[in-house]
Amino acid sequence: MSHSPLPSTSSPQLSIGVADLGKKFNRDWIFRKLTHTFKGGEIYAVTGPNGSGKSTLLQVLWGQMPPSTGTLTYDISSTNVPAESIFRHVAIATPYLDLIEEFTLREQLRFHFSLRPSRYAWSENEMLERMYLTHARDKYISNFSSGMRQRVKLALAFFSEASILFLDEPGTNLDQQAFDWYLEQLKAVPAHCLVFIASNQPAEYPANAQKIDIMRYK
Numbered sequence: 001m002s003h004s005p006l007p008s009t010s011s012p013q014l015s016i017g018v019a020d021l022g023k024k025f026n027r028d029w030i031f032r033k034l035t036h037t038f039k040g041g042e043i044y045a046v047t048g049p050n051g052s053g054k055s056t057l058l059q060v061l062w063g064q065m066p067p068s069t070g071t072l073t074y075d076i077s078s079t080n081v082p083a084e085s086i087f088r089h090v091a092i093a094t095p096y097l098d099l100i101e102e103f104t105l106r107e108q109l110r111f112h113f114s115l116r117p118s119r120y121a122w123s124e125n126e127m128l129e130r131m132y133l134t135h136a137r138d139k140y141i142s143n144f145s146s147g148m149r150q151r152v153k154l155a156l157a158f159f160s161e162a163s164i165l166f167l168d169e170p171g172t173n174l175d176q177q178a179f180d181w182y183l184e185q186l187k188a189v190p191a192h193c194l195v196f197i198a199s200n201q202p203a204e205y206p207a208n209a210q211k212i213d214i215m216r217y218k
């Protein structure tokens with residue numbers, strides 16, 4: 001079946017402004033002196049070797065972790081959004097945020113989309129088809145392979161209504177077919193969205209992504 005993206009429902013364009021942002025664990029600076037405005041409509045590739053702080057930066061940006069220094073502001077069309085409500089605008093797929101093992105895939109989808117609006121007016125069956133996981137709809141997540149889990153995590157992020165996407169190592173455990181599916185989903189992200197991809201693999205982000213090399217902020 002062909003998977004042309006449907007038009008998205010209207011979403012606000014967001015920007016994240018950071019000034020002199022820094023994070024340290026104990027006495028070690030993971031990054032510091034980061035001043036930048038991340039704008040809706042752009043894709044940012046956060047790059048750097050293992051353990052350099054890519055995931056930490058993403059967690060600070062989506063508000064899970066407080067910065068050690070500096071400020072972080074979220075704006076919609078120049079109107080400030082309080083940090084405590086930013087989660088409504090954010091979708092996340094990371095290796096360390098888990099699915100619910102006791103759920104079947106269908107239950108996982110129903111649970112997720114009972115809490116978060118979907119970007120598309122797709123039925124559950126259509127969503128399953130678009131994930132290429134119809135055959136696994138009644139299987140427990142605990143019995144999913146690592147590649148299937150990753151596809152579910154990415155689908156939950158891509159299919160949620162959100163203006164900011166955080167994708168941490170999106171290609172983890174994906175075979176070539178699933179990786180191509182990931183790239184298709186990335187292309188279908190509405191143009192106004194702000195996307196962060198933490199990765200060391202250039203194949204995981206588009207060539208025109210803006211690079212944030214974490215090693216420049218040590």
Ligand SMILES: Nc1ncnc2c1ncn2[C@@H]1O[C@H](COP(=O)(O)OP(=O)(O)OP(=O)(O)O)[C@@H](O)[C@H]1O
Nearest residue numbers: 025026030048049050051052053054055056057198
């Ligand atoms: N809660 C924490 N307490 C102390 N140190 C931490 C904590 N979380 C991460 N670190 C350390 O911060 C550094 C950066 O980790 P982070 O996971 O952000 O790196 P990364 O660039 O995403 O790595 P990878 O490419 O391996 O995923 C590492 O040295 C890690 O051990």
